[in-house]
Amino acid sequence: MITLGVILLIIGFVANIGILWTLGIILVVLGAIFFLLGSMGHAVFGRKHYW
Template identity: 65%
Template sequence: MIVLGIILLVIGLIAGINILWTIGVILVVIGAVLWILGAVGHAVGGRRHYW
């Protein structure tokens, strides 16, 4: 999810499409939150680790 967000950020920045940039930021933030939750041991989606 983080990688997809970064890809959308780059494409949105190069092409000048704001909606792709916005979606990319959202995906990066959600991916980082899930990664942190999984790293500290909280179950995410019924799994003990996110990745």
């Protein structure tokens, strides 16, 4: 999810498309939150580990 967010950020920046930029930021933030929750041992979407 973080990788997809970064790709969308890059495409949105290069192509100057605002919606891709916004979606990229959202995906990076959500991916980071899910990664942190999973690494602390909390179940994320029914999984013990999220990576």
